[in-house]
Amino acid sequence: MFGIWGHNSAAEITYYGLHALQHRGQDGAGIATTNGTELNIHKGMGLLNDVFERAEFSKLPGHAAIGHVRYPSGGEGSINDVQPFLFRSQSENVAIAHDGAIMNKNELRTELESQGSILQTSADPEILAHLMKQKGRKVSRDTIIEALRKIVGAYAFLIMTDDKLYAALGSRGIRPLSIGKLKDSYVVASETCAFDIIGAKFEREVMPGELVEISDEGIKSTRFALREQRALCAMEYVYLSRPDSDLNHVNVHASRKRMGIELAKEAPIEADVVTGVPDSSISAAIGYAEESGLPYEIGIIKNRYIGRTFIQPTQELREQGVKMKLSPVRGIVEGKRVVMIDDSIVRGTTSRRIVRMLKEAGAKEVHVRIASPLITDPCYYGVDMSTKEELIAANHTLEEIGQIIEADSIAFLSVDGLEQAIVKDKTINQGICNACMTGKYPVTYNHVTETASK
Amino acid sequence: MFGIWGHNSAAEITYYGLHALQHRGQDGAGIATTNGTELNIHKGMGLLNDVFERAEFSKLPGHAAIGHVRYPSGGEGSINDVQPFLFRSQSENVAIAHDGAIMNKNELRTELESQGSILQTSADPEILAHLMKQKGRKVSRDTIIEALRKIVGAYAFLIMTDDKLYAALGSRGIRPLSIGKLKDSYVVASETCAFDIIGAKFEREVMPGELVEISDEGIKSTRFALREQRALCAMEYVYLSRPDSDLNHVNVHASRKRMGIELAKEAPIEADVVTGVPDSSISAAIGYAEESGLPYEIGIIKNRYIGRTFIQPTQELREQGVKMKLSPVRGIVEGKRVVMIDDSIVRGTTSRRIVRMLKEAGAKEVHVRIASPLITDPCYYGVDMSTKEELIAANHTLEEIGQIIEADSIAFLSVDGLEQAIVKDKTINQGICNACMTGKYPVTYNHVTETASK
Amino acid sequence: MFGIWGHNSAAEITYYGLHALQHRGQDGAGIATTNGTELNIHKGMGLLNDVFERAEFSKLPGHAAIGHVRYPSGGEGSINDVQPFLFRSQSENVAIAHDGAIMNKNELRTELESQGSILQTSADPEILAHLMKQKGRKVSRDTIIEALRKIVGAYAFLIMTDDKLYAALGSRGIRPLSIGKLKDSYVVASETCAFDIIGAKFEREVMPGELVEISDEGIKSTRFALREQRALCAMEYVYLSRPDSDLNHVNVHASRKRMGIELAKEAPIEADVVTGVPDSSISAAIGYAEESGLPYEIGIIKNRYIGRTFIQPTQELREQGVKMKLSPVRGIVEGKRVVMIDDSIVRGTTSRRIVRMLKEAGAKEVHVRIASPLITDPCYYGVDMSTKEELIAANHTLEEIGQIIEADSIAFLSVDGLEQAIVKDKTINQGICNACMTGKYPVTYNHVTETASK
């Protein structure tokens, strides 16, 4: 998500901001702008580059914009699910983008439909729109807050009307959301890497339970929930965010390198070479190598040109040794004892494939070191992970996992180690959500998390 | 370039092989196959993924194939320039792919046209085809050798007929070309990374002046030129090849790391952090950091999603600070003395942009260290570099270059340092071509290199 | 519009039915199907052929379907305007297609929004959906009738729920809508040509003010408005419908031929040859020729291959004589006195272009005969015509029109002549709407038609 208020080229700036955030969603992209009287939008399926051409910008005039790149969160995905969502009425226009998950979505939908509301999709922005506009009211700070208080979940919303841009973060701040300044304009983004690409400066984090209101009169802040301990999603640091982003004042690459360093302290091993699974494990691998004194080498390489249209090898060719996304570097691993650093293990199938690949390329030993703890519980906050049944760590001991993925040894970073690698300064509310590793959910909603806690 | 003989899924294997070679050319791609009686081909503009869909494979039957990814070597580029080239006649079919440059192309063309030949393009494969088939002869080892002896230049050819696959390398071996084995099949590729992706094993290099003939009867070798010192293009190691490839028995990543190590020895500097310009300078940066004892960090990041359809920022937005391909990581470089490692400097414009970008992001000092020597002379062997007028090192002193790119200090790796980093074992003919750094051209042709030597 | 209930291949049949109706709208197309529990839809911009591929049908399972081809009724047109519209709620699914115009749209929208409804578009089907589902009620005969009674306008609706297909026609029957039978299935279509293409037999017209309910239990009829004189749009006969359709028991080609015959009686002229402006005036031209005894010849030809992507000639080339859609046949018209039959004149610009074209091709005289009366008033019922300011006949005398279009003589069919050509049997309620020729509007709504009557 990206938003800007007060810039002549709002749509273009948003395009570049979304480019920096493209890793957060490759399924669809959209930008909505306002010039004070009318909202315009352009959106489509696919990468930003597939959706936008220069000509689009002339159809997106205005001094303010919000944009979104879509992560496929289940279902087939269609243009109808691509955000932002636009709601035009005779009296006003509203655009909404969302990152996160509403846990009581079904209950809210039932209530709205029983009152005669027609919901065109099951998407979160539409739920929020109907809640805000109940009884024909216009969107304002008050109607937004009233609506947000009905919503249970982990969320970050951008809401743009004809004359204001609102940014709202859920009560525990599970989703990331930062504010920056670009000369006289305010920008809002999921990650600070979007500020660097456009030349903006980081200003501050949106706080848990805060509604920020940006307009030509500047910025106003309202708190709609009690001040609570921040619980920023740990997986953002582990693999979701870009290494160059700062999340809640912590640089992601640096945190990953520290995860590698902690891991080397917790689980050292005698070996010849350290290698990381590209791309997100490279920082941790460099950290592990640095701490362990072993050389860091490129033992696994990622094919950069595998896109949407890549033709998957047939089962037969895969068995004959044809690789897809990753391939081993025989010249590096042949005859060597390899420490293979990965950022996390969800189902274990990818890890086993990589271990086998390294051995087939001649590695003598493969020692798997995972730079995050065992994932034992599902996420209800919008991060697409597997169900409990599919999570290897929810159903197997550490020893079994090592056997399943065929590693010569295996170790995971401890929960404490992870926290140490990330949280540097508790005075600025730097807590993380590690529910998927501990089962301790910071936000709960009866039927959803009850099931989970069993 | 990639070729295979003796595999049921020749077209698919070639597709995966070309995937590993995609970095060598993104402008066009093609695959030709033979089933012994007829040649089929599919080619198109753009990336391999844009050109091929699964359905294509069923139209490319056969047990042998050659494929090519095209690098835009001047001109607009059209489908007519995409290789392989196919030549069907009533008596036989021939497909040809080429990597390199024919220096006496104009003279050969004049001669052919004066005999009534019609050339549809000015592409090298067509020149070779006409030379081979003069007077209506069929393609054979003899006609190929006769044709190659008329050609002056740096070249690697793959020639596929109904019953044979030929691989030919120019007299000094300037272009890379390796042979591998995939079970009972032979494969030929520009880089060994294409072997790793398909599970093949490296067998040997094609030698300078060697014509290799692969058929159902196995492999035969003929030498068509005197044995000479190998002069493999140094820029393949510096930035052209993939880090996981072995060229002439030397791993590219390892050679780059050694370039960084040599550079740290030759040109140390007091600083806080070492960073590399992605992607090709990362290995050298890690080497420099290792040797110098400074920490390696991600100070510059590359936007992965910039493709053919990316919208370039307007001049106005660029001036306001919007970045395109690369952006700085403010959290890493702010207030720091940064060693910025790049693989080479051609015109200097990119380097200046990066130095400025780092300073705008708060770097206190930027020390530029280039992991290859000054490029002072043009390449006539098919590597697309600038003309002498455009080469910054051909027209400026080292000091001037430092000023132009606004670096606080600057240093280049020495020619000796480069050779030490690459050549490890002269007994296996590991010489390199460094003509673009020294003006010593291993292959010359009157009007072409005479101009150069002035 | 096309609908079917009770057929295994409902989507395919609808595709072919819509093909026969493609002339009614080339801007967009869509088909929705139900299998009793879920509704599926596929729609897109452009011609049916552009929107549908065979694979789509497998995603449109079910025994019932409704489809629509869209005529661009103002605005740019976007995928959001393409029908049918789908409304999914937790309790039921509804699909709606519409032909016509709701005259009190703004008033209904204001009322709905003041109650908290969010309308995503300004399209008629969405107004109907909200009216039907007010207070969270399910769609049924009663809720449909209650909603229709709030709507003022000329309309034909198809409404498909999980278990029923409804067809509704406005109180005066201004829009065409017929029922057919295909073995055991019921089909509904705007024109009977859609029955011929699929091999169905015409059953009966939907009557003014009738709601037809089709389900597995057969067909039920409810009258929601008083029985009134039918006022079927005369322009459907004049040029909108396909010549092979029967509208309200009158064949369109035959009615056009009679218009030509009546016109020859009312306005004979001494001439050498009769020609028609393709395509819709050919039938009238043949009628005129038959009655007048003059030979019918092809004096004007239409370029069949002018589609969406046709490049319009520049002004300069047009002045040099380059034709676009129509060109004259010099061999036929050179030196002749030509009777040029056209179906109607709206603004007069096209007519003038054709007259000039014929003269430039050598016609000695051009006598314009129009097979319908002068159009003096705008249409408020969904037929896209010009505003009163643009209608040539609203602002000029017959003599002036003749001068403006540069005809040697001009005549229009009389209002009586038109009625005689169309209405053959008043016992079956065969009245027509000729409001655009007489200003007598069969359905009125205060602010809309008051303006008109001035």
Add this chain to the structure above:
Amino acid sequence: MFGIWGHNSAAEITYYGLHALQHRGQDGAGIATTNGTELNIHKGMGLLNDVFERAEFSKLPGHAAIGHVRYPSGGEGSINDVQPFLFRSQSENVAIAHDGAIMNKNELRTELESQGSILQTSADPEILAHLMKQKGRKVSRDTIIEALRKIVGAYAFLIMTDDKLYAALGSRGIRPLSIGKLKDSYVVASETCAFDIIGAKFEREVMPGELVEISDEGIKSTRFALREQRALCAMEYVYLSRPDSDLNHVNVHASRKRMGIELAKEAPIEADVVTGVPDSSISAAIGYAEESGLPYEIGIIKNRYIGRTFIQPTQELREQGVKMKLSPVRGIVEGKRVVMIDDSIVRGTTSRRIVRMLKEAGAKEVHVRIASPLITDPCYYGVDMSTKEELIAANHTLEEIGQIIEADSIAFLSVDGLEQAIVKDKTINQGICNACMTGKYPVTYNHVTETASK
């Protein structure tokens, strides 16, 4: 084919000229232009509208152009077969377009390849190019004539060099080719309808065995073969050409109407209504109706929107009565005795389908009247017809044909009747080729027509 010399907007004019000729080939299209020093070309698969966008014209500068629309003459068809063909050499550029067939193609190819020529395709223009440029000569009147004398067949060539446009017609003038004038420019086209669309005036026919040379110095004519009786393809009149074209001074629509009149005289029948199979039989049907005194009605309608991407109905749906291209008009044919006029019968399958369709729609009797003679022999001159085995009239008596197509009666126009309908003025060399109806081939080549004559 279309060509122009001496016009600023040569490419655009050619685009519009080709539009008028689009019915002659929908498989591919191309335009080549010259500005005196360089040739440019743009071509592609599909309709003209698919291939050209306005931007293309700026890449096609020059005062002269030739263009071509491709009819799929066997084979899959690929971009390589689309004309014009371009041949660039160091000394000159040549573009060639062709309509017709070279009968001794294989022999010429063998001869050329034995001399070392490489032919990239098996297309006629390439044969001509190699013949013209043998021994490295430049293209001139002399080399063209020398080449044409080696070619046996029916052909019309357009040859454009840097400074001249040549038009050549085979010795009997089997293919149509006319010259027109557009102000100071000369234009050449297969049919005169291309002149009408651009506002040009017909000047004269290219004569059999004539080579016309157009340049800035005007027009020159050379005869390269003895003057012989013209034998213009009769099928051009029967169905290939557009009704508004004049071929060899005879209007096509008028000739078709006369075919209908002759047919009515030769084969009258008692019936209620005359209808034609759209589009090419409408003129003949009007003629038949006029002569017989029966009313002409629209009993069969053609779906205008069936293009390349139309989804063919499944066998099952076809059996259920779903129509594809043509549908019957039940309101017209039900209970009637119908005379169905068609232009020709090749295999008979289409005719049977239409007869059945009319009967299923309620026709009491269907009397088939064909406005051309029985087709008994294959065409070797480039018109795509069936082989002798497939021609219904080559293998069945008239009576059998009637039974096969299930007609109540059947009659064909006589060979004499056809000639009378077409040839009006023998003093201007108006002979036709009716080889496919009589087996009398005007141009013969040993192995080809010997087989035929058996």
